[in-house]
Amino acid sequence: MTEEQLIALVSQNAIYLLGAVFVIVLVLAGVKIVPQSEKYVIQRLGRLHSVLGPGINFIVPLLDKAAHKISILERQLPTASQDAITRDNVLVQVDTSVFYRITEPEKTVYRIRDVDAAIKTTVAGIVRAEIGKMDLDEVQSNRSQLISTIKSLVEDAVDDWGIEVTRAEILDVNLDQATRQAMLQQLNAERARRAQVTEAEGAKRSVELNADAELYAAEQTAKARRIQADAEAYATQVVARAISEHGIEAAQYQVALKQVEALNTLGEGSGSQTILVPANALEAFGDAFRMLKGNK
Incomplete structure (x- = not known):
């Protein structure tokens, strides 16, 4: 070759x-x-x-x-702070954070240049608008509802960019020093009012209990008197029935019995006692002894 x-x-x-x-x-x-x-x-x-x-x-x-x-991984925007004014004219500073992921890259590439900045601006505008519809107390107490509303509105706003908002968080709601001082004074006043109300309710309850106790005591005294009156009425009825059935002798018997009991009581006294008895009383005692003996 x-x-x-x-x-x-x-x-x-x-x-x-x-x-x-x-x-x-x-x-x-x-x-x-x-x-x-x-x-x-x-x-x-x-x-x-x-x-x-x-x-x-x-x-x-x-x-x-x-x-x-x-990248289709979930992303977190840096924490952003924006000022907002509530419906009752209180200036607040709201710290927010948004999580999202790209679901349709062709929309994200050809419809928006800086997606992070666009989402941040959208969130700031929505937060200001929603807080402007609420009083400060509602912002503090209905934070979960506010977060849900912001997330829904952001999702609608960024739908054309091929983005899915997975989470939206309100990290903090900060107040200026003057507003905080005013809220602290209001809180202290409310606590003092509640303490006074509690004390007044306690005093009222004490008066009610004392009145109930006095009423109960009066009811028991009246009940005892009623029972005593019923007993005396019953005794009177018994005596009246005895007089009706046995005549005047029954009444004389009862009187003589009481006289004898009184004499026994006087005789049981301690020490030397001299008892002066009227002459007619001796006759009554004699009658009583005879009646007692006759009844036996």
Whole structure:
């Protein structure tokens, strides 16, 4: 083999080798392996062609280009503070934070330039508008409802950007020093009022209990007197019945019995005693003894 033939063979083999390398390069350029956390936006001759999802994908080399590689992981915007005025004219500073993720990369790429700044501005406007509809007390007590409203409104506003808002948080609502001082004075006044009300209610309850006790005592005294009166009435009825049945002798018997009992009581006294008894009383005692003896 002559030198010229050898050169021609080498040149031919080099061309084949370059062709093979070119084909391999084209094949490798047409294969796109997309990570699980990303999506690729493919342009063909400068226009949107397709969006590649995670895994192995194929494109047309030289015509198609992965112009944008978009992360689909959830993102958190930096904490933002914005001033807002409540319906009762109180200036507050609201700290907010928003979490979102990109669901349609083609919209995010071709419809908005700086998505983070756009979301931040949208959230600030919505927060100011919603807080302006509420009093300060409502902002403090209905924070969860306010967060839900803000999240819903932000989702509607960023829907054209291919974004899903996953969470919206109000981290803090700060007040100026003068407002805080006024609220503290109001809180102290409210506590003092509640203490006075509690004390007054205690005094009222004490009076009510004392009145109930006195009423109960009066009721018991009246009940005892009524029982005593009933007993005396019953005794009177018994005596009247005895007089009705046995005549005057029964009455004389009762009187004589009482006189004897009184005499016994006087005789049981301690020490030397002198008892003066009228003459007619002796006759009465004699009658009583005879009646007692007769009854026995």
